[in-house]
Amino acid sequence: MKKTTKPAAAPAKAPKAAAKPKVAFFDFASCEGCQLQITNLGELLLDVLGAIDVVEFREAISEKWDKDYDVVFIEGSIADHHAEERIKKIRARAKVLIAYGACATIGGVNGMKNSFELDEIRASVYGKDFKLFDSTKTKPVDQVVKVDYYIHGCPVYAPEILEVVKHALRGLPYTVPDNPVCAECKLNENVCMYERGLACLGPWTKAGCNSWCVNNGNICYGCRGEVSNPAKNANDVISKYNLKPELIKAKFDMYNKCKEGAK
Amino acid sequence: MATANKDLDIKVEYVTRVEGHGNIVVNVKNAKIEKCEFHVVETPRLFEGMLRGRSIFEAQHITSRICGICSCGHSLASVKAAEDALGVVPTEQTVKLRKLLLDYEFLDSHILHVYLLAAPDVLGVPSFIPLIASHNKVVRQVLRLKKAVNDCCDILVGRHIHPITMIAGGWTKLPSKKEIDTQIKLLEGMAADLTDVLNLAKTLKFPDFERDMEFVALVSDDGEYPLLNGDIGSTDGKRVSCKDYRKSTNEFIDPRSSAKWTKWNRESLFVGALARFNLNADKLHPKAKALAKELGFKPVCKNPFLNTVAQVIEIVHCYYHALEILKDLKKNGLDYSQQLTVGVNEKGAVPVRAGDGVGSVEVPRGILHHNYVTDKAGMIKQANCIIPTNQNVNNIEHDFAKFLPEIITQSKADITLKLEMLVRAYDPCISCSAHFLDVKFVD
Numbered sequence: 245m246k247k248t249t250k251p252a253a254a255p256a257k258a259p260k261a262a263a264k265p266k267v268a269f270f271d272f273a274s275c276e277g278c279q280l281q282i283t284n285l286g287e288l289l290l291d292v293l294g295a296i297d298v299v300e301f302r303e304a305i306s307e308k309w310d311k312d313y314d315v316v317f318i319e320g321s322i323a324d325h326h327a328e329e330r331i332k333k334i335r336a337r338a339k340v341l342i343a344y345g346a347c348a349t350i351g352g353v354n355g356m357k358n359s360f361e362l363d364e365i366r367a368s369v370y371g372k373d374f375k376l377f378d379s380t381k382t383k384p385v386d387q388v389v390k391v392d393y394y395i396h397g398c399p400v401y402a403p404e405i406l407e408v409v410k411h412a413l414r415g416l417p418y419t420v421p422d423n424p425v426c427a428e429c430k431l432n433e434n435v436c437m438y439e440r441g442l443a444c445l446g447p448w449t450k451a452g453c454n455s456w457c458v459n460n461g462n463i464c465y466g467c468r469g470e471v472s473n474p475a476k477n478a479n480d481v482i483s484k485y486n487l488k489p490e491l492i493k494a495k496f497d498m499y500n501k502c503k504e505g506a507k
Numbered sequence: 508m509a510t511a512n513k514d515l516d517i518k519v520e521y522v523t524r525v526e527g528h529g530n531i532v533v534n535v536k537n538a539k540i541e542k543c544e545f546h547v548v549e550t551p552r553l554f555e556g557m558l559r560g561r562s563i564f565e566a567q568h569i570t571s572r573i574c575g576i577c578s579c580g581h582s583l584a585s586v587k588a589a590e591d592a593l594g595v596v597p598t599e600q601t602v603k604l605r606k607l608l609l610d611y612e613f614l615d616s617h618i619l620h621v622y623l624l625a626a627p628d629v630l631g632v633p634s635f636i637p638l639i640a641s642h643n644k645v646v647r648q649v650l651r652l653k654k655a656v657n658d659c660c661d662i663l664v665g666r667h668i669h670p671i672t673m674i675a676g677g678w679t680k681l682p683s684k685k686e687i688d689t690q691i692k693l694l695e696g697m698a699a700d701l702t703d704v705l706n707l708a709k710t711l712k713f714p715d716f717e718r719d720m721e722f723v724a725l726v727s728d729d730g731e732y733p734l735l736n737g738d739i740g741s742t743d744g745k746r747v748s749c750k751d752y753r754k755s756t757n758e759f760i761d762p763r764s765s766a767k768w769t770k771w772n773r774e775s776l777f778v779g780a781l782a783r784f785n786l787n788a789d790k791l792h793p794k795a796k797a798l799a800k801e802l803g804f805k806p807v808c809k810n811p812f813l814n815t816v817a818q819v820i821e822i823v824h825c826y827y828h829a830l831e832i833l834k835d836l837k838k839n840g841l842d843y844s845q846q847l848t849v850g851v852n853e854k855g856a857v858p859v860r861a862g863d864g865v866g867s868v869e870v871p872r873g874i875l876h877h878n879y880v881t882d883k884a885g886m887i888k889q890a891n892c893i894i895p896t897n898q899n900v901n902n903i904e905h906d907f908a909k910f911l912p913e914i915i916t917q918s919k920a921d922i923t924l925k926l927e928m929l930v931r932a933y934d935p936c937i938s939c940s941a942h943f944l945d946v947k948f949v950d
Contacts, residue, residue, distance in 0.1 A: 273552055277575020277668040283619075284657050284667065298636070323552070353572045356557040365556035379553065398572065399668045442850035460665035460672050461679030463850050465568060495851070498565065 265314035265413060268300035270334055272320030272327050273354050273382070277399045278345035279319055285402060292406075295413065315340045315412055321347040321354040321502075322388050324378040335389040340412055343385040344405070346398035350469040351502025353398070354382040358501050384502050394420055398467035398499065401453045421451040422472050425464050429455035437463050438485050445495055447481045448474040467499045515919065531926050533911065540915075543907045545900060545930065558890040562851040563589050563859075563881050564675060570877065570892065571669045576619075578669045579612040579660070580870030581877070581892075583735065588877040589675035592864025593885070595857060600842055601677045602735070603832055608663055608673060609734050609868070610829035615656045615667065616871035617780070617818040617825075620934045622649040622704060625815045628928050629711045645707055648700040655693045659829075662686045676857050679848045681841050691833045694826065701826065708819045709802065713812040713932075714925055718909050720809065720902060721773045722782035723755060725869050732783075732790040732824060734869040740786055742807055743772040749867035752876040756893050768901040769893065775901040778873025779933060780817035781808060795824035811906055812932045818871075852885060859885035872896055872934050896935045903930060 269279060285292065299313070316338040322328050335341060346352030357365055358381050366374035385391050395408045411418035425446035429436075432455050437444035445466035446458060457464055482489060515535035534542035554573055558566060567585040571578040583605055590597060597605075622645070623635045632638060638646050657667045662682055665671030672680045682690070726740030727733040739755045740746045747754050756769040770776060784791075785806040788799065799805070799820050804813070849856055861883040867876045873895030880889040906929055914925055 275572050275575040275578070277572070277578060280575045280668055283623075284653070293636075293639075353557070353569055354552060356561075356569075357553050359560070360556060365553050368556040368559070369553050399575065399666070437848070437850070440848060441854045442848060443853060444850075456665065457671050461846065461848050462665075462671045462674070463848070491851075491853070498561075498569065 264295075264297050266299045266311070267296045267315045267317070268298070268313045268338075269317045270300070270319070270330075272318065272331065272348070272385075273323040274320030274345060274347040274352075276319065278347075278395075278397075281399045281402060282405065285405075292409070311337075313338045315342065317342050317344055318348050318385050318391075319345050321351050322380075322383045322385060323354055323357070324380050326378065328380070328383075328388055331385060331388050340392050341385075341390065342393040342395060342408065342412060343391045344395035344408075345400050346396060346467045346469075346499055348385045349391075349394045349396050350500060351382050351384040351505075352467065352499050355499065355501035356497060357382050358505065359497060381505065382502055383505060387502070387505055393418055396420060396450060396468040397453055398465075401456065403454075404452055423451050424471050424474070425449045425451050425453065425455050425458070425468075427451050428453070429458050429464075432459050434458045438481065443485075443487055443491055443495060445492070448492075448496070465498055466496055470496075470500060470503070515915075515922070531907075531923075531930065533922070533926070535915070538915075540911060543904075543911045545903045545907060555890045555892060558879070558887045561887050563592060563879060563885045563887055564849050564851050564857075566877075566879060566887065566890075567674055568669075573892065573894070575668050576616055577612070577870050577872070577875075579608055579664065579667070579673075580868060580875055582670050582673055583609060584866040584868040584870070584875045584877040584892075586673065586675045587866025587868060588864045588879050589866070590864065591866060592862030592879050592881050593675070593857060594860060594862065595676055597677065598842075598845060600845060603836070604663070604678060604681075605673065606735050607829055607832045607836075608660070608670070609870075610825040610832070611656055611660045611663065611667075613734070613821055613825040613871050614829070615653060615660070616934075617822045618649060618652050618656070618704075620871075621708060621815055621818055621822070624934075625928075625931055626707075626711065628924070628931065629713070645704060648704055652697055652700050652704065655697050659690045659693050662690055674847075674849055676849055677845055677847050679846065681843055681846055682836075684837075684840070687833055687837050687841075691830065691837065694830050694833065697826070701822075705798070705819065705823070708816075711815070713810070713815065714928065715810070716812060716906075716910055716913065716929075717809045718811070718906055720811075720905070721771060721776045722785045722807070723771060723776045723778050723898075724782040724786045724874055725867065726786055730790060732787055732792070732828070734783075739867065739874065741772060741776070742782075742785055745772055749865050749876070752865055752867055752878070752893065756876070756898065758893065758897075769898040770901060775905045776898060777811065777902050778895045778898045779814050780821050780871070781811065781814040782873065783869060784808070784817040784820060791820065792824045792827045794827050795820050798823050811902075811929065814932045814934065818934070859883070870895060873898060896933070899933050899935065903933060 316334055318341060322331055343349045347354055362381060366379050370377055393408050393412050395404055408418050428451045429446055434455060442463055444463040446464040448470050449464050449466045450468040450471050453468060515533060530546045532542055532544045532546060558569060561569060566589050567582045570585045571582045573581050627634055627638060635646060660667035664673050672678050722742040724740060725733040725737035726746060727737035738746050738748055739752060755771045759768050785808060788806045802816060804816055847856060861881060863880045865878045867874060875895055876893040878891040879887050882888055910929060914922055
């Protein structure tokens with residue numbers, strides 16, 4: 245596992261948003277499930293809508309806006325030339341930019357594309373006409389423009405959406421938890437997946453999801469990205485359970501392949 | 508206004524979900540239609556390519572990420588395809604719970620589409636946001652209904668978007684007795700709101716339009732409205748096994764769209780609620796049949812705008828079907844020894860073989876196919892996913908070709924709105940149905 249030197253915390257001096265902020269939602273290469281997580285807030289959605297002024301939200305409304313934004317939510321990875329230009333333009337008009345969902349924050353499942361030679365994987369889907377459809381190596385948003393806040397997860401976790409939104413609207417920094425999922429998993433009294441003979445990515449993955457998948461009997465797939473310094477955990481777990489590092493690496497590549505593209 | 512459209516140039520750009528960004532392009536010169544097209548210009552995400560080299564036991568997790576709103580549907584097609592490749596036969600209990608999940612998926616998706624995305628058109632507003640003021644009670648009822656279904660999904664699969672507990676081979680966690688009761692209570696609690704919003708649906712008016720077309724959906728020989736299992740059937744009288752899904756889709760590439768196009772017995776085909784209704788109306792729940800009768804809605808209905816009405820009828824069907832499954836589970840109990848967690852099969856819990864598996868499932872927008880070829884270690888060598896919206900794109904263009912001349916004398920605004928409504932009626936996916944941007948007229 246490669247060490248990361250990038251701090252997980254939001255900037256110490258986060259830009260402050262306006263009182264009744266103009267908020268917009270944009271989607272790039274993604275399943276748009278994270279936008280849906282917001283519409284799935286139910287009647288709580290109406291409370292959120294009361295505190296902000298939604299000027300663009302393709303998934304739910306037809307209205308459009310041509311001025312600057314106080315807060316923009318970016319979902320999805322940057323995966324073609326047009327997207328790269330578009331995100332730069334949005335950034336130029338946005339006071340605060342929030343990357344939400346694994347595709348935007350770490351590249352997510354789109355990153356698996358980077359495991360292949362680009363033209364080869366394009367041809368594997370579209371055949372000889374693949375050049376008709378533009379495609380570049382997958383990048384998370386912060387490999388193209390500056391990101392002010394991160395909401396990790398695939399999909400994003402509703403309580404954390406509200407936390408980050410509250411912080412962003414007040415101009416306060418939000419610190420993404422940088423301890424492993426195991427910390428939450430233990431509090432939830434789950435039987436450790438390693439004790440059940442399965443390799444789980446909890447020891448390396450940022451907490452904040454309340455060990456969502458393990459609570460439901462599945463393993464952690466690493467969708468929130470790696471903790472800043474996973475090395476000690478990694479050594480302990482790999483030696484204790486006699487694991488092949490390649491197995492863990494393969495599992496990690498499902499969401500975290502784009503890390504290799506970070507500067 | 509007949510003279511207004513001697514020359515007409517409409518370009519509607521919008522951003523959709525999985526099948527991507529789509530545009531409507533209309534070009535009329537000297538009263539002659541030169542172009543009337545529907546383009547899908549999505550950023551290709553290359554899922555089928557990315558699956559290569561992944562474990563067959565990861566396919567459900569990865570492919571559910573094709574689409575947030577259809578993630579349960581993709582998961583179901585995926586686990587069926589994986590089990591078919593592996594030669595695993597799911598237990599009766601597993602199948603029952605999958606059918607329940609599919610009912611929830613239909614309820615959630617159809618409620619969203621009918622009321623928050625399609626109804627604003629009919630009520631003459633750009634989105635559901637103005638409805639918060641003008642139709643506050645209904646908006647709250649709809650959001651409550653959605654919340655109740657989401658809560659049921661959370662219990663059954665951990666969360667509605669990207670389900671956690673349903674995997675190839677079975678379930679990592681089964682609902683407790685108490686959780687079955689909670690789901691029953693949640694569904695029963697929806698009854699009053701549902702009655703009200705169904706009454707609203709009865710008042711919705713849609714454009715008059717008909718075109719003779721081919722409808723494709725799952726068909727079966729038993730009495731159940733086929734959503735999870737069956738063969739692929741057509742109103743043109745053809746029927747093939749799901750294994751032969753390629754015969755019913757015949758994918759081809761059109762340079763204007765990054766979505767692959769399909770056809771079967773004619774130039775294009777229709778998949779979705781209206782196709783299911785047209786092929787299987789006699790198998791609907793009696794309550795759904797009663798609503799269809801009240802609305803005077805009969806197969807074969809050839810107006811694609813009425814796909815929304817077919818969805819309303821399916822809301823009723825799935826609501827009662829889900830309740831029946833839950834009551835059966837309450838009465839007969841669950842076998843908790845069937846819970847299993849597989850990971851990537853590190854423990855060899857599931858016997859693995861080389862295989863070629865197909866999973867075809869009706870999802871809210873129509874029939875969905877997943878197909879995986881695996882090696883003897885259970886690694887995916889090749890994958891193919893055929894998504895309902897892609898199957899419909901071609902049909903939408905054929906509708907345009909007939910519909911545009913019928914409305915060509917109307918104002919540009921009306922033409923644009925009606926073409927958008929037609930696309931939305933197909934419920935291509937939530938954001939595409941919700942949104943068309945930059946409507947530009949160039950005279």
